[in-house]
Amino acid sequence: MSVAQTPFLLAAEGLNKSFQGFQAIRDLSFYLDVGELRTVIGPNGAGKTTFLDLITGRTKPDTGTMLFEDSHDLISMNEYEIYRLGIGRKFQTPTVYTDHTVYENLVLSLAGSRSVWKSLFSKVSPDQKDRIYEILKTIKLQDKADWKGGALAHGQKQWLEIGMLLAQDAKLLLVDEPAAGMTDEETYRTGELLLSLAGKHTIVVIEHDMTFVRQISQGRRVTVLHQGHVLCEGAVDHVQNDERVIEVYLGRKSKH
Numbered sequence: 001m002s003v004a005q006t007p008f009l010l011a012a013e014g015l016n017k018s019f020q021g022f023q024a025i026r027d028l029s030f031y032l033d034v035g036e037l038r039t040v041i042g043p044n045g046a047g048k049t050t051f052l053d054l055i056t057g058r059t060k061p062d063t064g065t066m067l068f069e070d071s072h073d074l075i076s077m078n079e080y081e082i083y084r085l086g087i088g089r090k091f092q093t094p095t096v097y098t099d100h101t102v103y104e105n106l107v108l109s110l111a112g113s114r115s116v117w118k119s120l121f122s123k124v125s126p127d128q129k130d131r132i133y134e135i136l137k138t139i140k141l142q143d144k145a146d147w148k149g150g151a152l153a154h155g156q157k158q159w160l161e162i163g164m165l166l167a168q169d170a171k172l173l174l175v176d177e178p179a180a181g182m183t184d185e186e187t188y189r190t191g192e193l194l195l196s197l198a199g200k201h202t203i204v205v206i207e208h209d210m211t212f213v214r215q216i217s218q219g220r221r222v223t224v225l226h227q228g229h230v231l232c233e234g235a236v237d238h239v240q241n242d243e244r245v246i247e248v249y250l251g252r253k254s255k256h
């Protein structure tokens with residue numbers, strides 16, 4: 001199949017990546033539709049983080065193709081070019097600006113606002129302000145706009161970071177283990193947030209917590225990675241009942 005004719009937001013085909021002879025990604029193909037909320041699961045060392053590194057240009061594959069919006073060849077682009085294309089990533093550990101307020105964190109993330117550092121407020125247009133308040137509502141931090149990032153609870157920092165991806169205008173949000181270290185209530189609220197974004201945004205979530213995966217997948221596709229390869233893909237019930245998945249992953253990691 002030619003990826004050039006596909007309607008996917010992201011089409012990766014035949015990716016391979018070795019580190020010092022160890023094959024972390026093995027003939028990996030992955031197709032993502034616009035507006036999808038896709039969860040990627042897999043045991044430790046399955047290649048999930050490496051796969052995100054390949055998408056964002058942090059790591060280059062040895063072989064394979066990767067097209068964004070049918071026309072942008074991600075493999076020939078550097079990390080910053082890929083970021084400017086609209087691919088945003090949230091790492092597992094929150095990386096908000098702790099000395100800046102929640103509002104300022106969002107201002108600093110606005111698309112094209114790299115020069116805002118010196119004049120944080122003067123360059124914020126009324127439209128941008130409206131947008132920030134819209135995002136604050138979405139991430140349910142409207143009453144924390146004046147709080148310093150560092151004063152937020154762990155879960156709130158994660159939501160702020162998701163808000164920062166929205167402020168960047170990311171077309172594709174890559175979210176690495178958003179529920180890690182969260183209370184059950186925070187985890188549930190994170191699921192609600194991601195579900196509220198689905199359809200309007202395209203999101204890839206890497207996650208281990210199967211209760212959370214069930215909450216956000218709700219009939220959506222889940223991809224199981226194993227040894228750098230897609231082992232199985234489908235609805236959460238389908239993958240959880242797949243013998244190979246039970247053997248390599250859920251049998252060891254299931255929280256049920």
Ligand SMILES: Nc1ncnc2c1ncn2[C@@H]1O[C@H](COP(=O)(O)OP(=O)(O)OP(=O)(O)O)[C@@H](O)[C@H]1O
Nearest residue numbers: 019020022024042043044045046047048049050051
């Ligand atoms: N820069 C690197 N050099 C050498 N080996 C690496 C490098 N990056 C990843 N690997 C190896 O590739 C494999 C896949 O790692 P990766 O972090 O992508 O897995 P993962 O599915 O994200 O695991 P986890 O769930 O534990 O985060 C691992 O065996 C890891 O040790």
